[in-house]
Amino acid sequence: MSNRTAKSLRVQSLNKSYGIKGGPRIPAVIDFSLDVAPGEFVTLLGPSGCGKTTALRVLAGLEDIDSGEVLLDGRSIARLPPHRRRIGMVFQNYALFPHMSVFENVAYSLRLRRAAEVDVKRDVGDALDVVGLADFSNRLPGQLSGGQQQRVAVARALVMKPDLLLFDEPLSNLDAKLRVQVRSELRRLQRALGTTSLFVTHDQEEAMSLSDRIAVMRAGRVEQIGAPSEIYARPATLFVAGFIGKVNALPGTVVSTNGGRATAECFGHRFDISGAAVTRGDALLLVRPETVLLQPPERTGIAGIVSEIEYLGDRTEYRVRVGETTVAAVRPSLGQEASFTEGARVSLAFAGDSIHLLPAGSV
Amino acid sequence: MTHVEANAAAAGEEGIGRNLVLPVLYPLLALLILVFVAYPMFVLFGRAVVEGSGPPFTLVWKVAADPYNRKVFWNTLLLGAIVAVLGTLLATAYAYAMTRVSIPGKKVWHFFAMLPTISPPILMALGLILLYGRRGIVTYGLFGIQTTGLYGLYGLVIAQLMSYFPFAYLLMLNLFRGLDASMEEAAGTLGANAWQALRTVSLPLLLPGLAGSVLLLFGYSFADLGNPMLLGGDFPVLSAQIYQTIIGMYDVPQGAALAIFLLAPSVLMFVAHKRLSSRMSYATVGAKGSSRLRLVMYLPARIAALVLVGIVTLAICLQYATILAGAFTQLFGINYTPTLRHVIATFTKSRGAILDTFALGVISAIVSVGLGLVIAHLVARTRHFGRGLVDFVANTPLAIPGTVIGLAFALAFSGSPLLLTGTAAIIIVAFVVRALPYGIRSGVAALDQIHRSLDEASMTMGATSGQTLWRVLLPLVRPALLAGMVFAFTRSVTTLSAVIFVVSPHWSLVTPTILSQMDRGDVGEAAALSVVVVLMVLAVIHGVPRLFDRDWREVHQE
Ligand SMILES: Nc1ncnc2c1ncn2[C@@H]1O[C@H](COP(=O)(O)OP(=O)(O)O)[C@@H](O)[C@H]1O
Ligand SMILES: [Mg+2]
Numbered sequence: 001m002s003n004r005t006a007k008s009l010r011v012q013s014l015n016k017s018y019g020i021k022g023g024p025r026i027p028a029v030i031d032f033s034l035d036v037a038p039g040e041f042v043t044l045l046g047p048s049g050c051g052k053t054t055a056l057r058v059l060a061g062l063e064d065i066d067s068g069e070v071l072l073d074g075r076s077i078a079r080l081p082p083h084r085r086r087i088g089m090v091f092q093n094y095a096l097f098p099h100m101s102v103f104e105n106v107a108y109s110l111r112l113r114r115a116a117e118v119d120v121k122r123d124v125g126d127a128l129d130v131v132g133l134a135d136f137s138n139r140l141p142g143q144l145s146g147g148q149q150q151r152v153a154v155a156r157a158l159v160m161k162p163d164l165l166l167f168d169e170p171l172s173n174l175d176a177k178l179r180v181q182v183r184s185e186l187r188r189l190q191r192a193l194g195t196t197s198l199f200v201t202h203d204q205e206e207a208m209s210l211s212d213r214i215a216v217m218r219a220g221r222v223e224q225i226g227a228p229s230e231i232y233a234r235p236a237t238l239f240v241a242g243f244i245g246k247v248n249a250l251p252g253t254v255v256s257t258n259g260g261r262a263t264a265e266c267f268g269h270r271f272d273i274s275g276a277a278v279t280r281g282d283a284l285l286l287v288r289p290e291t292v293l294l295q296p297p298e299r300t301g302i303a304g305i306v307s308e309i310e311y312l313g314d315r316t317e318y319r320v321r322v323g324e325t326t327v328a329a330v331r332p333s334l335g336q337e338a339s340f341t342e343g344a345r346v347s348l349a350f351a352g353d354s355i356h357l358l359p360a361g362s363v
Numbered sequence: 364m365t366h367v368e369a370n371a372a373a374a375g376e377e378g379i380g381r382n383l384v385l386p387v388l389y390p391l392l393a394l395l396i397l398v399f400v401a402y403p404m405f406v407l408f409g410r411a412v413v414e415g416s417g418p419p420f421t422l423v424w425k426v427a428a429d430p431y432n433r434k435v436f437w438n439t440l441l442l443g444a445i446v447a448v449l450g451t452l453l454a455t456a457y458a459y460a461m462t463r464v465s466i467p468g469k470k471v472w473h474f475f476a477m478l479p480t481i482s483p484p485i486l487m488a489l490g491l492i493l494l495y496g497r498r499g500i501v502t503y504g505l506f507g508i509q510t511t512g513l514y515g516l517y518g519l520v521i522a523q524l525m526s527y528f529p530f531a532y533l534l535m536l537n538l539f540r541g542l543d544a545s546m547e548e549a550a551g552t553l554g555a556n557a558w559q560a561l562r563t564v565s566l567p568l569l570l571p572g573l574a575g576s577v578l579l580l581f582g583y584s585f586a587d588l589g590n591p592m593l594l595g596g597d598f599p600v601l602s603a604q605i606y607q608t609i610i611g612m613y614d615v616p617q618g619a620a621l622a623i624f625l626l627a628p629s630v631l632m633f634v635a636h637k638r639l640s641s642r643m644s645y646a647t648v649g650a651k652g653s654s655r656l657r658l659v660m661y662l663p664a665r666i667a668a669l670v671l672v673g674i675v676t677l678a679i680c681l682q683y684a685t686i687l688a689g690a691f692t693q694l695f696g697i698n699y700t701p702t703l704r705h706v707i708a709t710f711t712k713s714r715g716a717i718l719d720t721f722a723l724g725v726i727s728a729i730v731s732v733g734l735g736l737v738i739a740h741l742v743a744r745t746r747h748f749g750r751g752l753v754d755f756v757a758n759t760p761l762a763i764p765g766t767v768i769g770l771a772f773a774l775a776f777s778g779s780p781l782l783l784t785g786t787a788a789i790i791i792v793a794f795v796v797r798a799l800p801y802g803i804r805s806g807v808a809a810l811d812q813i814h815r816s817l818d819e820a821s822m823t824m825g826a827t828s829g830q831t832l833w834r835v836l837l838p839l840v841r842p843a844l845l846a847g848m849v850f851a852f853t854r855s856v857t858t859l860s861a862v863i864f865v866v867s868p869h870w871s872l873v874t875p876t877i878l879s880q881m882d883r884g885d886v887g888e889a890a891a892l893s894v895v896v897v898l899m900v901l902a903v904i905h906g907v908p909r910l911f912d913r914d915w916r917e918v919h920q921e
Contacts, residue, residue, distance in 0.1 A: 060551075060552050061551070061552075081551070081556070082552050083553075083554045083556050083559075085552070087552060089549070091545045095545035096549075099568060108553050109553040112553065112555055112559060112563075156549075
């Protein structure tokens with residue numbers, strides 16, 4: 001069922017607002033632009049209510065847009081009704097038809113196209129094979145587990161060989177273990193089929209593990225688009241940094257810049273930072289807790305006092321007070337590691353290349 | 364019943380004051396229900412089955428073999444089938460227009476569609492006669508035709524459609540609103556256009572509801588007495604036939620036997636409905652979708668929808684406007700001089716009927732909801748022996764046409780051991796028994812508002828159980844109980860069939876009074892009394908929540 005002719009998606013300056021009775025229109029998606037290459041897997045990541053679902057629904061044609069353009073393989077689809085877009089969607093609640101068997105659910109799009117019975121049998125069989133549910137074709141959706149329902153929903157969307165696949169938090173109704181398992185299956189499947197896909201989630205780990213690229217959304221806008229590692233290492237804003245993992249945002253000053261390098265001062269120490277694009281003056285130094293080194297107080301570094309320790313099994317989180325600021329640090333819980341007690345004096349150190357600089361005003 | 368029982372497992376033995384009240388209350392309650400629900404039906408069966416010297420069932424077979432009775436029976440079924448099918452189609456189209464199509468004025472369309480549900484069904488016959496009868500203002504006044512075409516099957520179909528389609532509309536409205544929007548949306552993304560999505564996804568999902576609507580309307584048509592008595596003409600149906608047999612021919616056994624033939628199909632319909640809805644309701648798969656469906660904007664669809672609701676609303680408005688006019692006219696159809704005569708007569712001659720109806724309606728509303736709450740609590744939150752049976756018996760009146768219940772009451776309580784004929788009690792009991800299933804429903808709804816943790820929380824903060832009941836539980840359950848009372852009141856004061864055999868000179872009611880005024884030809888007084896009863900019900904429906912619920916809402920808004 002491989003899709004050799006994957007399509008590209010281009011979304012340009014999309015705006016969508018909702019009218020509330022007797023009130024002003026509330027913008028849900030603002031100036032949303034996105035390019036997805038053929039066969040690429042892009043995730044929209046953001047907190048609840050930031051407009052992810054709205055963005056997907058607009059692409060599927062389930063909501064009218066206020067302005068903007070949607071191009072699929074260069075052709076505008078913004079004015080087409082959903083049933084003429086060839087965009088498959090996996091709904092958050094799966095939206096399986098409860099009165100149809102698994103087979104008929106998957107066959108639905110083929111039946112609408114009046115496909116020949118042999119083709120229906122073959123295509124539905126293939127799709128159910130792909131998701132590993134060949135033995136369940138006669139069941140009703142109500143007789144399946146959550147994970148199985150989810151896979152039927154995927155098979156139903158796949159069987160129509162869509163130009164674009166949309167997933168609206170399809171894993172959020174599964175329990176934690178299953179979520180991880182289905183996640184990797186989904187990724188494998190998408191790679192194998194090569195269908196251009198747009199996936200929505202509020203779970204940063206899910207986004208990181210699945211995506212070629214992530215678009216982080218906030219209050220209706222795209223805040224940053226990039227590969228997972230890039231977004232993690234070089235967040236464009238404090239919001240992105242905080243949404244993808246934990247981060248220390250330490251106040252500092254850039255004292256000199258030189259090409260891609262900068263020297264910043266923080267807690268009276270100087271750090272040589274690479275890949276920074278900031279001007280001199282006040283700045284925020286972003287330091288991930290796992291890159292903070294905790295050392296005995298006699299070592300050189302920033303002096304602080306351990307104010308809180310949280311033991312989390314595989315790792316231990318420390319909060320260290322440095323003057324007015326609290327710095328978080330994470331250590332793997334290894335038996336032999338020197339552990340610090342609350343109230344202990346410690347010395348902190350960061351490697352310069354693990355620091356990311358943001359303008360002081362970034363939020 | 365199944366709903367209540369399902370809660371029982373989850374809720375376990377918990378609730379308010381069970382140690383104190385229930386052991387005493389429960390046997391009493393079971394006894395009440397046995398005496399006032401089960402016993403009258405046994406008496407009715409007894410009168411039909413064992414009569415005179417012959418072997419049992421002699422009379423039933425004789426009644427069944429009578430060709431005229433057979434014709435009446437088939438007439439009843441035919442009328443029920445036509446009303447059920449047409450009414451369901453109409454209700455579905457109306458509900459679809461109201462929920463899914465972009466049309467203006469929805470509040471108005473809804474209000475007028477609901478009006479018949481709070482009026483005595485006999486009003487439809489009255490309005491139709493004034494409009495299209497022998498001296499009808501449309502047929503005779505406008506076109507000069509003096510026709511009896513209204514009397515018979517056609518008139519009955521129209522009158523019952525207008526009386527009862529709103530109940531089906533309400534049912535379908537809730538079903539359309541409850542449809543998961545993502546179903547049709549998913550169909551859309553899979554290539555279905557709006558019509559295909561409706562046909563292949565939504566309508567199949569609504570199928571149990573459509574069948575439910577058919578059976579509901581069947582039941583209403585069977586039970587209707589007022590319209591067949593006024594409009595039946597040469598198309599006799601069972602309910603009117605029973606009335607004629609008892610009141611006209613004083614043949615109680617024959618009437619009881621006929622009642623069995625009215626009861627049997629009703630019970631069948633009821634059972635079919637229960638089984639159908641339990642078998643065909645698809646459990647929602649996965650979580651419920653949150654989005655709402657977009658309204659249909661397609662212009663021809665909007666126009667068609669508007670025409671449909673407009674015509675139906677116009678027909679209903681015309682009925683009520685005519686009745687209103689009739690109330691202020693000397694003799695509608697003959698002498699159109701304006702007069703206040705009928706209104707004055709209503710407040711003098713019929714004052715007793717109005718006051719009795721109101722008082723007995725209020726009392727029985729309170730009693731039925733109170734009993735309903737106790738039964739709901741008993742069934743949902745305790746494990747007393749036989750609670751399922753109590754629930755079942757208390758709910759059986761849903762399946763029994765009013766005429767049958769009324770007759771059973773008249774027979775059961777006309778002599779020892781329980782002589783109630785001529786008292787207010789028999790009317791109250793008839794009202795309560797008929798409203799009890801709805802009382803139980805509102806009780807269940809009320810209990811759903813209460814979690815065990817609520818009264819525990821209140822008590823840990825130092826409240827006594829009395830204070831807890833008053834300050835925490837009562838405000839929570841009040842809206843559901845008030846709604847239940849308003850519904851019970853409406854149902855009681857608008858029914859004719861259930862009370863026609865139990866009213867007496869001491870305790871007269873509005874609906875039988877209207878019927879006898881119509882019989883006498885006092886169209887004006889009938890119209891005036893009809894206006895008063897509709898206004899009374901409207902006042903209760905809109906007044907009660909405002910009177911009793913305000914403080915509660917204000918507290919919650921703070
Ligand atoms: N049908 C609607 N009517 C009005 N407002 C809506 C509707 N759907 C979503 N919204 C609003 O639009 C914003 C974005 O919602 P949504 O796209 O569902 O966010 P997400 O999927 O990221 O949680 C929210 O503020 C939400 O309240
Ligand atoms: Mg969402």
